[in-house]
Amino acid sequence: MTDQQPLPPLHTPRSLIVTFYGAYGRGGARHAPGRPVPIAALIRLLGAVGVDSPSVRSAVSRLKRRGLLVAGRTAGGAAGYGLSDAARQLLDDGDRRIYGRVPARTAGGWLLAVFSVPEEERxxxxxxxxxxxxxxxxxxxxxxxxxPAHVHDETRHTLQRLGLAPYVDLFKGSHLGFEPTAEAVGRWWDLDALAAQHRAFLTAHEPVLRRWARRRVVPPREAYRDYLLALDSWRHLPYADPGLPGGLLPDDWPGARSARVFAALHTRLREAGARFVAGELA
Structure with missing residues (x-):
């Protein structure tokens, strides 16, 4: 693969940079730098997934203005960018959903968020x-x-961090009718749209998993590219789909299958991709 390979659709430079830092740019994990990433290395690393240099620089500037990246110097004195404390917290919060997805149990109940915001603060x-x-x-x-009630802690933390807690009351409880809960879920969420997102992920990445299953050797550069693209696609899905209880979903629900495909790609490719990142940062 060359750095000129075109960027697949639906992947933006800004999203891929966030995905890169989430996967390999935080520290605390094997091969992760935990320090500013030199801009030259970042350009090479994003080039491996089809992003050109001007697009990387433009996206980095936007992420810096949003307070997600901060400028710094590497141990060797090169200019680079690392995560802000706020960005690190956001990524840490997302890990449980993205990497540890467990469908909710019907017995777990529901979380209600009831809010009222004055018109002057619309x-x-x-x-x-x-x-x-x-x-x-x-x-x-x-x-x-x-x-589902299992998102309570994350919801509470998010609302407090954004200063939105004064406008919201949170309640936990059960659905007591009058229509069956499975029918009500179909009103509360657009299940067709969620299923379409899962199927789009499967269409793009299930063939990738099949190809890797036939290979005994895992070249780091190819593993990095395929893993970063899969993670960039997957990480949005556990937020759109909160992991509803299986008994309340259609029989042909594709969510569990897409979760298995991502988990298999993560297991197969992440560490090999980390070796590629380490080599580019060395």
Whole structure:
């Protein structure tokens, strides 16, 4: 593979940079630098997944303005970029969903978020809705959002960090009717749209897994490219789909299959990809 290979659709330079730092740029894991990544190395590493140098520099500038990346110097004095404390916290929060996805149990109950935002602060209403959606909440009624109860701690932490907690009340409970819960879930979430996202992931990455299953050798550069693209596709799915109880989903639900495919790619490719990253940073 050459650095000129075109970037696959649906992957943006900014998203891929965030994905790279989440996978290999935090420290605390084998081969992860935990220090500023030299901009020259970052350009090479993103070039391996089809991003050209101007796009990397532009995306880094936007992430720096958003407070996610901070400029620094490597041990050798080269200019580079590392994660801000806020970005590191965001990535740490996401690990449980992205790498440790466990479907909810029906007996676990539901979390309700009921909010009211004054009209003069309607920009916070938009932020609140977008954050609840990103946490996987469905809409039960205007101003009433619902999710499996297991997302409580993450929801609480997120709302407090964004200063939105004063506008929200959280409740845990059971669904008591009047329609069957499985039918209600179909109103609270757009299950067709969620299933389409899972199938798109499978269409793109299940053939990749099959190819790797036939190979005995795992070249680090190829492993890095395929893993980073799979992770960049996958990491959004556990937020759109909060891991609803299986008994409330259609029989042909593709979510469990897509989770197995990502887990297999992670097991097969991540460490080999880390060796490629280490070589580029050496």
């Amino acid at each position: 920009h916070k209403r938009h932020l609140l809705r977008s954050r609840l959606a990103r946490l996987g909440f469905g809409t039960a009624a205007p101003g009433v959002w619902i999710a």
